[in-house]
Amino acid sequence: MRFNILVVLKTNIMTAKEKYQPVLDLGESLHVKDGNVTEENGVLKVKGTTKTQYEKNLLWDKIKEIGGQNPTDIQANIIVEDTSVYHRHTVKSGETLGKIAKHYYGNASKYNDIFKANSNILKNPDLIYPGQELVIPNL
Structure with a gap:
């Protein structure tokens, strides 16, 4: 036993x-x-x-x-490997900068930080397209 x-x-x-x-x-x-x-x-x-x-x-x-x-x-x-950014994100259908900011930072209002970091490819924070690769900056 x-x-x-x-x-x-x-x-x-x-x-x-x-x-x-x-x-x-x-x-x-x-x-x-x-x-x-x-x-x-x-x-x-x-x-x-x-x-x-x-x-x-x-x-x-x-x-x-x-x-x-x-x-x-x-x-x-x-x-x-790459400390210059927090992450790199490929935009999916239906996403907004606010949703992306909420995902990475827990705060949708941080969308403007993402917009500024991607001003070389984005001209309007309301216009992002699937397939775009965005830099998610270190805050």
């Missing part, structure tokens, strides 16, 4: 890699470069390079969603 309890307990222990698999999956979908994942003494060590700060933030948000504000079972060294 005691042996059966140990087997059950052992099978319920999740490795850090299994626990943070959604983070690794997100990194793969973001095409994180130079990715390296190791696990030492129950701590998952993750390294890689994202294209923008926005992508790095997405990874950290996922880490905190899984492990809490200050997880001790993961160490992440994430480098940002």
Whole structure:
């Protein structure tokens, strides 16, 4: 009977890699470069390079969603390739600068910051078109 309890307990222990698999999956979908994942003494060590700060933030948000504000079972060294912008966004049908600002900054009224950063291609903040690549500036 005691042996059966140990087997059950052992099978319920999740490795850090299994626990943070959604983070690794997100990194793969973001095409994180130079990715390296190791696990030492129950701590998952993750390294890689994202294209923008926005992508790095997405990874950290996922880490905190899984492990809490200050997880001790993961160490992440994430480098940002292009620090000159927060992100680059390709406009989709139905989007407005306000919706895009709300998505990236949590505040639709920041649309003018996006407009100014793209004044080389935008002449009117109300006229954007699907397929345009917009710079989402660092604030």
